[in-house]
Amino acid sequence: MTINKRPATVYVIDDEPLDNMIVKMLIKRVDTAINVNTLSNGRKAIEQLAMVLQTSPESLPDYIFLDINMPGMDGWQFLKAYAALKIRKVKAIPIYIISSSIDSKDINRSKSNPLVADFMNKPLNVENLRTIFTAA
Template structure:
């Protein structure tokens, strides 16, 4: 099973995502962060411990205060992706325009851009463990 990181400023969305991930059976470890900065701080601590049990999947909201999803992606790609290269990101955002979907295609780490409610079945259908199966 792979650890999963959920980054979202909505406690309700984090609760639902965590529940769906656990129900899907793809993970027994869900880490949550309420914004991009909290997630970047988490990765900073991981680099200090150099653990191999890092999240291989990140669920990312785009529209957040402080550090939004795009800024997280930019900084994560530059600072941490070389150390955590097996990471795949799924953007889950309900308010999206075509420019954001096109922008997501510029990030190889993003494997999907989901604009609807995620389901346990969606997670079960992900090709694990390597992920990196780009749907975009």
């Protein structure tokens, strides 16, 4: 007997519309059933996560892909606000930093943050995403 599992949900948080479109396209190449929600900044993402946490926590995303260099609320500020929501008490959501930064400080800061599953350089590729989604 197989149990039908709902398709994974992914939040992609990046201020660049083209990057959001590319990441969504690559995710869909891995699995067309994955639901991809693109958000243009960290503040909108935090607001949406807070709302989902309050109203339907079972609908929290399964993965978050987060750019670190965004205006307004950057990725680091997002991580701080995300921790304050205490979502991990409800669901452990792996957060993948996606960045064009090659600064070792950004990479090390990402890898030392317990909320961050991994740091990935842009552009992402299908094989990296396939590894993430099949590891679950």
